[in-house]
Amino acid sequence: MAEQLRFDGQVVVVTGAGGGLGKAYALFFASRGASVVVNDLGVSFKGEGGSSKAADVVVNEIKAAGGKAVANYDSVEDGDKIIYTAIQAFGRIDILINNAGILRDVSFKNMKDQDWDLINKVHVRGTYKCTRAAWPHFRKQKFGRVINTASAAGLFGSFGQTNYSAAKLAMVGFTETLAKEGAKYNILCNVIAPIAASRMTETVMPPEVLNNLRPEWVVPLVAVLAHKNNTDESGSIFEVGGGHVAKLRWERSSGLLLKADETYTPGAIIKKWDRVTDFSDPQYPSGPNDFLTLLEESMKMGPNDPGEKLDFTGRVALV
Ligand code: NAI
DSSP states (O other), X not given: OXXXXXXXXXXXXXXXXXXXXXXXXXXXXXXXXXXXXXXXXXXXTTSOOOOSHHHHHHHHHHHHTTOEEEEEOOOGGGHHHHHHHHHHHHSOOOEEEOOOOOOOOOOGGGOOHHHHHHHIIIIIIHHHHHHHHHHHHHHHHTOEEEEEEOOHHHHHOOTTOHHHHHHHHHHHHHHHHHHHHHGGGTEEEEEEEEOOOSTXXXXXXXXXXXXXXXXXXXXXXXXXXXXXXXXXXXSOEEEEETTEXXXXXXXXXXXXXXXXXXXXXXXXXXXXXXHHTOOSSOBOOOSHHHHHHHHHHHHHOOSSSTTOOOOOTTOGGGO
């Protein structure tokens, strides 16, 4: 039999593990030898209510299969309590899967502060609080794995989801910076934009599509990213679902480099708009310094396209 990817002796915290993707992660890690904190507030997909049942059911299932798990019923907004559960029950934390989430879909025209704030509290503050509480442990033991959860809605936008999109793209920036800060301590942080059948998607996708999007099919990538040996991937974004796994990255057009002097006007940009938006020779920036290098080049530059005279006659407003 082929060797399994194992997590023996490790402690995994999965937030929102009472259903959907979180449950699939929790069952998997427990089946591969990890001790799992099954966190779930037991709310509706809009964040209403609350019950210990969701987490308990998963913990019981893990235990019935001979695995090790403990429940936690706190909101991710109280991340320190969730991480404390791991320390108290198992003495350590190695892997944190920030997965809990809710939706408050409404067109921007009708968005209320409450819809905006709640989404940001659960996704952004919740992910921050759990990670912040786990971080000192990761640093001390010079090992940690963080998987954050974004969404296609955050990467590309999605009608009726400005609150959710903003919160989900925040996961990307958060992960990219965490990866840089964690590198020295062997803390790898990645972010996934999953797609899976769950109560979150069952109302917006037809059954034949949902049948091909089992939550279990997101798990293998998360396992690879969480494992101690198999990857040094960090700060990366992945789309994953239905058996498809792909990495995303930023792409920048090679752009327009204009000399920053009196000729650098709105009209100068409009004249060369095609070059601003030309992706035929793209760059793939991975840090803020890439842009500073470009600026340094611009300082050294001579006149724009030597010999060329910028001509803005006729439309003064553009200059
Ligand atoms: P789900 O609704 O089945 O599971 C989310 C779980 O999080 C629920 O069990 C819920 O009780 C729990 N939860 C909600 N608020 C919580 C809080 N404050 N503290 C602790 N637990 C809380 O949803 P699903 O589909 O499994 O989603 C998991 C994650 O994946 C979410 O972050 C979601 O935004 C994200 N996602 C899912 C996609 C999909 O296709 N299913 C697409 C893109 C992103």
